[in-house]
Amino acid sequence: xxxxxxxxKLDDYVDDLMDQAASATLAAHIEGCDDCQHVLASEHxxxxxxxxxxxxxxxxxxxxxxxxxxAKATRSGTRRQRxxxxxTGVGGTIAAGLALWMLGGMFLKTPDIAESGIPAIAMTLxxxxxxxxxxxxxxxxxxxxxxxxxxxxxxxxxxxGQREITWMTSLTExxxxxxxxxxxxxxxGGELMATLRHEGDDRTFRVRxxxx
Amino acid sequence: xxxxxxxxxxxxxxxxxxxxxRLYRFAYRLAGSKPEAEDLxxxxxxxxxxxxxxxxxxxxxxxxxxxxMYNHFIDNRRRFARARLVSVxxxxxxxxxxxSLPGDLDPVRDAERLENIMxxxxxxxxxxxxxxxxxxxxxxxxxxxxxxHQITGDPLGxxxxxxxxxxxxxxxxxxxxxxxxxx
Numbered sequence: 001x002x003x004x005x006x007x008x009k010l011d012d013y014v015d016d017l018m019d020q021a022a023s024a025t026l027a028a029h030i031e032g033c034d035d036c037q038h039v040l041a042s043e044h045x046x047x048x049x050x051x052x053x054x055x056x057x058x059x060x061x062x063x064x065x066x067x068x069x070x071a072k073a074t075r076s077g078t079r080r081q082r083x084x085x086x087x088t089g090v091g092g093t094i095a096a097g098l099a100l101w102m103l104g105g106m107f108l109k110t111p112d113i114a115e116s117g118i119p120a121i122a123m124t125l126x127x128x129x130x131x132x133x134x135x136x137x138x139x140x141x142x143x144x145x146x147x148x149x150x151x152x153x154x155x156x157x158x159x160x161g162q163r164e165i166t167w168m169t170s171l172t173e174x175x176x177x178x179x180x181x182x183x184x185x186x187x188x189g190g191e192l193m194a195t196l197r198h199e200g201d202d203r204t205f206r207v208r209x210x211x212x
Numbered sequence: 213x214x215x216x217x218x219x220x221x222x223x224x225x226x227x228x229x230x231x232x233x234r235l236y237r238f239a240y241r242l243a244g245s246k247p248e249a250e251d252l253x254x255x256x257x258x259x260x261x262x263x264x265x266x267x268x269x270x271x272x273x274x275x276x277x278x279x280x281m282y283n284h285f286i287d288n289r290r291r292f293a294r295a296r297l298v299s300v301x302x303x304x305x306x307x308x309x310x311x312s313l314p315g316d317l318d319p320v321r322d323a324e325r326l327e328n329i330m331x332x333x334x335x336x337x338x339x340x341x342x343x344x345x346x347x348x349x350x351x352x353x354x355x356x357x358x359x360x361h362q363i364t365g366d367p368l369g370x371x372x373x374x375x376x377x378x379x380x381x382x383x384x385x386x387x388x389x390x391x392x393x394x395x
Contacts, residue, residue: 011375011376011379042383042387043383045328046332046379046382046383046386047351049325049328049329049332050332050347050348050351050352051351051352052325052328052329053329053332053333053336053352054348054352054353056326056329057329057333058237058240059240059246059249061236061246061250065250066229066232066236069253069254069257070224070225070228070229070232070257072254072257072258073224073254073257073258073260073261074220074221074224074225074261139255139258139259139262
């Protein structure tokens with residue numbers, strides 16, 4: 001046994017990870033070696049300082065911090081229930097959980113549910129209407145992608161002639177409202193699809209648009 | 213609140229409460245400052261409630277929560293890296309660093325401990341994030357190597373090597389300034 005071996009095995013010796021025989025041999029060497037006793041004493045001081053450091057540098061939260069944080073998590077947290085996206089439904093009637101409403105003047109009106117189960121809205125030619133897609137996310141998400149595919153003869157205000165529009169968006173935790181101002185330019189109508197994607201997860205919102 | 217909601221909240225509270233102290237300490241060791249640690253802690257509780265179904269099924273909620281926190285910290289490192297810069301700035305301000313210790317009544321011994329801890333703090337600041345974290349978790353917070361492996365997902369050999377290198381570096385720094393060489 002040499003002093004170099006203590007240097008090499010110091011961690012294992014202090015952590016008591018050596019086998020019993022090797023540990024006993026090293027202990028016998030240390031007992032007769034002033035240098036190794038000094039090294040070992042230094043190591044014990046370092047470990048003691050590291051333990052001391054834990055208590056002396058750890059700030060304490062204020063007394064109500066845990067209660068407050070638990071309450072906040074359960075109050076504002078939305079349970080994912082194994083799906084990243086949690087949709088909120090208006091009146092709980094929409095099977096897919098899609099919530100949307102039409103803002104028409106001063107009143108709020110939920111869309112009708114067509115026989116197919118897809119929500120339906122009626123528009124008047126050349127009259128802008130705002131369709132709000134409402135969804136909830138269990139947590140804030142950055143770099144989500146929204147793609148809207150429009151039926152023939154329906155445009156998003158500011159994007160004349162485009163049947164498909166894609167843009168990046170971010171979601172806050174909880175309820176998010178995404179307004180789309182639509183204009184019907186011809187009496188065709190059809191199905192509007194809005195797809196939200198994030199890290200391989202996606203949800204598609206479908207709305208049947210009729211133009212009168 | 214519906215009875216179901218009430219039960220879910222009660223389950224969540226009962227499940228998490230025994231682990232909150234440890235989770236808070238873990239957040240502080242990761243983030244390095246109180247405000248950022250509390251942000252991290254709150255983020256993770258929100259995530260945990262959103263995944264209550266998963267949480268109810270895991271055998272060791274404490275380790276699961278630490279793992280979620282560690283992953284969240286890594287995913288948002290840029291946001292939380294801010295804390296390290298702030299804490300360095302703050303540590304240079306008078307009265308912002310360690311200035312008292314609990315426990316000892318012997319003023320000489322107290323002063324010596326305080327000096328050691330302040331030097332240790334400076335030495336820890338020199339280590340890489342990975343080395344500092346593993347030495348703080350193992351030697352300061354008392355985590356076992358296997359627990360650190362479960363939380364970080366890093367191989368056991370890598371963790372052991374980081375711990376060994378971190379301690380060697382601390383010995384080198386503290387030995388050089390005489391702190392650890394004092395008999």
